[in-house]
Amino acid sequence: MRRFIHIALFSLIIVGSSSCTKEQENLITVEETLYDTLRTLPVNRIIEYNVTNIDETTIYSAIDDSKKTITVYLPAYYMLGIIQPEIVLPEGTAISPTADEPVPVFSEAPFTYEVTSPAGEKATYTLNIIVQQQDFTINELTTNINSPRTLPNAGGTITVQGRGMLGNQVVTKGFLMDEDGNEVYAFADVGNVPAFSYQVHFGWGSSFNKPPLEPGLYWVEVRSYALTKRMTNPVRVQ
DSSP, rough: OOOHHHHHHHHHHHHHHHHHHHHHHHOOOOOOOOOHEEEEEEEEEEESEEEEEEEEEEEEEEEETTTTEEEEEGGGGOOOSOOOEEEEEOOTTESSOTTSOEESSSSSOOOOEEOOOOTTTEEEEEEEEEOOOOOOOEOOOOSSSTTTTEEEESSEEEEEEEEEEOTTTEEEEEEOTTEEEEEEEEEEEEETTBOOEEEEEEEEGGGGGGOOOOEEEEEEEEEEEEEEOOOOSSSSEO
């Protein structure tokens, strides 16, 4: 009986050993390849682009190397006319315009940077400034389109009421537009009367060192930082 048990155990060991040997023979060894992505990134690129001309605040941008874009999300309440960037580049890389050049927030043409690696490889990045500003409304000076508000051509002031305007006449301006949408007059700021988000004042004439208005039919337009609203009903200058 004991001899039978020994033989059985010996047989199991042989079978198990044979099975392990077959499994080891069937194993496929896969070598893992590791890539150093930091070293394979191009050198003619922008690492960081930050806006620094805000007190105690830095605005960080989003850089897309594949699309060659820099996107800055700029809250309107900062009311910036220009941004002062801080640009981080790979060592030895040059950029034009230079990193310390101020950039206008509002520009008709796209603002671009040309980045050049030490080896002379070039890349062009386009800057996109997206102003984050809530919409605003303005009230009509008259509710009857057939009865325009009359403005004396020699001089005077008007008060435009609404909601959500930026209460600063450095960035909130008033204009007269003709029926084709062309700007014909820029109102003066009424400096001795404060502006609010719901009310702003505009003036014209010699009291504001502005010329008189030309008689005619016009539309009042208000530009508050990045947004513009124009009244539906006209005003008449006479």
